[in-house]
Amino acid sequence: MPKVVYVSPAGDAREIDVPAGTTVMAAALKNGIDGIVAECGGVCMCSTCHVFVDEQFFDRLPPAQDTEEAVLEISAVERQPTSRLSCQIKVTDDLDGLIVRLPEKQR
């Protein structure tokens, strides 16, 4: 099963086994990762599941759609070049070891 590593703003890393097909957001909620709020439930209406994707993985993700790009414009912590919404990242075997960093705040 692919692993996803969540890194808190303080730098603490937690590695979680995530079934392929699950989103990075859903896996965070299921595993009690603080720092993902997911207010809208994963429909690209809020920015509260914002993450910074580790550079070595960023280019391997399918690119963000317009709706996601727009939402990233209102993130509580300003977007960076590797910003994504974790509700839009589906974990695949190819992404095993994916590292995402959580912003200081989501609201």
Place this chain on the structure above:
Amino acid sequence: MKSGTVIVGTGQAGFQTAASLRTEGYLEKITLIGEEPHIPYQRPPLSKGFPLGKQDLESIELRPKQFYQDHQIDLLAGEKVVAIDRAAKQVKLDSGKHFFYESLVLAVGARNRTLSLKGAELDGVLYMRSLDEGAVVKDRLENAQDIVVVGGGFIGLELAAVACSLGKSVTVLEALPRLMSRAVAPLISDFYRELHTSKGVKVVCGASVSEMEGSGGKVRGVLLTDGTRFPADLVLVGVGVVPNIELARNAGLRISNGIAVNEYLQTDDDNISAIGDCAEHPCEFAGARIRLESVQNAADQAQCAAVTIAGRRNVYRALPWFWTDQFDIKLQMAGISNGHDCIVSRGNAESRKLSVFYFKEGHLIAIDSINRPLDHMMGRKLIANRVTLTPEQAADESVDLKKMASSSGAAHS
């Protein structure tokens, strides 16, 4: 140990209050009590992905069960609060239990407005708000053929789109002359009428339902006052909600179009807040006291109330926003358009990319967007920050809303 905070209601607002209290560093006891026998879950999917089988129970839970233990939130699901004793600062449950509180949050929501028509009690006439009701709708949709949706608002149209996608014959009956008329401009209503019609949904506006016909206790059709009859083996009713004010009223709290609260979301009793669908609050963006039924309103008011309870009195001033998913089209709404005196648009219905800008006395008050997500997100900033945008600028594609929004500084709502 102190008595802490009691939250009545396990919907999005109740859940978010509990979660935000812990995020805010609140250390006292938190008791979260709700009538539904489930842990808190998201309601929006019930009329969208859930009946389509795209989402299941587990995927709509707001947090897994473990979350409540991990955060020392005492969750009482399936328990009904029947009275508030304000003098004793105590709530009483129908099970006989009682809980003392220092702070009480009423996140008691709303319930469906029901039809009082001949035949309204027939089997196959369904309402939907809760997960249990949603499961029944999903189940009944499987074997139904002719579905009549009463109410052309968000919920009715979402359910119509679901039923149509499942291959059913669907008719929408709306009493007013156009769809979603309480919320959106005619341009948007027309777009959605065309969308539904193009998919095969029969849309009837100005429809006055007179009765449900049935045989053997089961619904067979819906009759209009003009004599038109629509066959139906399933009728889904979405004609709005009424706020649950009874608990507050019986406790002597002020009631208007909901439980009346001030800008801190407190009732007349400082120790009692009301938030979410049940609360009538002052809204600077509406320029009036309003009551909203939305995820944004529930979550942001919960956050605001939690901050106040945690010790930093906090004025509620979040910008309202909404969405609806029908077929493959998402409508995004920012602000409150009530009272607008000018409308301009960008894009057009033919391209399926359309934004409608609403102005009141020269100020931008709301934007509705179809497939123009950046307009929506920038709209939130523009409206929240009261950026001056003229109707001419709004209608002019060459005016970059992102630049306009960023010139005003960041605003997160």
